[in-house]
Amino acid sequence: MSYTNELRIALLAVQRASLLTKSVFHSKAKGTVDKNDKSPVTIGDFGAQALIIAALQKHFPDDEIVAEEEAAALREQPELGDTIWDIVRQTALSDDHAEKELGGAIASKESMLALLDKGNSAGGSKGRIWTIDPIDGTKGFLRGGQYAVCLGLMVDGDVKVGVLGCPNLPVDDQAPLTADIGSNQTSDGHGVLFSAVQGQGATSRPLTDGPLAQEKSISMRAVPSLAEATFCESVEAGHSAHGDQAQIAQKLGITKPSVRMDSQAKYGSIARGAGDIYLRLPVKATYQEKIWDHAAGDLIVREAGGEVTDIHGKRLDFSVGRTLANNKGVVAAPKASHGEVLSAVQEVLKAKL
Numbered sequence: 001m002s003y004t005n006e007l008r009i010a011l012l013a014v015q016r017a018s019l020l021t022k023s024v025f026h027s028k029a030k031g032t033v034d035k036n037d038k039s040p041v042t043i044g045d046f047g048a049q050a051l052i053i054a055a056l057q058k059h060f061p062d063d064e065i066v067a068e069e070e071a072a073a074l075r076e077q078p079e080l081g082d083t084i085w086d087i088v089r090q091t092a093l094s095d096d097h098a099e100k101e102l103g104g105a106i107a108s109k110e111s112m113l114a115l116l117d118k119g120n121s122a123g124g125s126k127g128r129i130w131t132i133d134p135i136d137g138t139k140g141f142l143r144g145g146q147y148a149v150c151l152g153l154m155v156d157g158d159v160k161v162g163v164l165g166c167p168n169l170p171v172d173d174q175a176p177l178t179a180d181i182g183s184n185q186t187s188d189g190h191g192v193l194f195s196a197v198q199g200q201g202a203t204s205r206p207l208t209d210g211p212l213a214q215e216k217s218i219s220m221r222a223v224p225s226l227a228e229a230t231f232c233e234s235v236e237a238g239h240s241a242h243g244d245q246a247q248i249a250q251k252l253g254i255t256k257p258s259v260r261m262d263s264q265a266k267y268g269s270i271a272r273g274a275g276d277i278y279l280r281l282p283v284k285a286t287y288q289e290k291i292w293d294h295a296a297g298d299l300i301v302r303e304a305g306g307e308v309t310d311i312h313g314k315r316l317d318f319s320v321g322r323t324l325a326n327n328k329g330v331v332a333a334p335k336a337s338h339g340e341v342l343s344a345v346q347e348v349l350k351a352k353l
């Protein structure tokens, strides 16, 4: 399968959703509310998810969807729902043809809420299932740092198409990776769309407001020695174990400080050779990673010549539901160095037992 149509719709849907997140960022009220797990969700998360699901429903009405957000909170707080509806109905691609292709505006606030709830699939190993993280790295988004609009298509549990919209990453694939500097960055020269289709390689292109820009093929950097590698990790110490990761880096002889950034922008950054290694070691043994936090990034890195496993060396298994219940943590590195990185991960973790 070439997945040409799926890729095009996914790119346009992520592009349109990114327009919405950018306008939410520049508006005063971001409508931030805390979810049950105390993590934040904003107007941007809800709005972006509704727009992506609308496009998927138009083109692939029989496909299932596993998405991060749900409409329950908006039914309880109708004013918040109204604010989201306002911004959703004002967001359209400037390319009329592409906007029409996505189905144009959503009909009403009620249909927007119903669309949001279409992301409630239980996931699994059968059939076509899309997974959406409308804003990955919501904390990064709020601070004007890195975040990603993420969309992946799985077929029988295997990721076939992945798209990441990263509005705050530099367009230049070669720009050295810098720590997430928050609101200091300007929008000039920023905004990247990463994508991959299984067996067809990975690409990046500028994330524009107009027609889709021409893509460029991307690949991971050949690191002559791990001592020169750049590794990235989460900003939040609660999301990955910074102390263990520092020890692993030391074992590998890595001298550069880690680059901390939110979201799957980490996967995109290593896939294009702006960095080399992404480590996400578990903090809490009971936490199960969500499939929407990894599906697109996992495929993009593997198609760019990388290897992505968990801390036990197993490929990420997207076929077991909404979470990666069969995996613990993430170790992503260029194929040629992955074995060495994984050994260092396992030595550090063994020493802790």
Ligand SMILES: Nc1ncnc2c1ncn2[C@@H]1O[C@H](COP(=O)(O)OS(=O)(=O)O)[C@@H](OP(=O)(O)O)[C@H]1O
Pocket (backbone or CB within 6 Å): 039, 068, 133, 135, 136, 137, 138, 139, 140, 233, 234, 235, 236, 238, 239, 240, 261, 262, 263, 264, 283, 284, 287, 290, 293
């Ligand atoms: N306890 C715990 N452990 C690991 N991961 C967790 C945990 N809690 C939340 N999350 C998920 O982390 C997502 C963002 O993590 P990132 O590493 O991308 O960014 S961050 O720097 O940590 O913010 C974040 O995604 P968003 O909610 O889309 O922002 C969460 O799904």
Ligand SMILES: [Mg+2]
Pocket (backbone or CB within 6 Å): 039, 040, 041, 068, 138
């Ligand atoms: Mg969240």
Ligand SMILES: [Mg+2]
Pocket (backbone or CB within 6 Å): 133, 135, 136, 137, 292, 293
């Ligand atoms: Mg996320």
Ligand SMILES: [Mg+2]
Pocket (backbone or CB within 6 Å): 045, 068, 133, 134, 135, 136, 137, 138
């Ligand atoms: Mg999210």
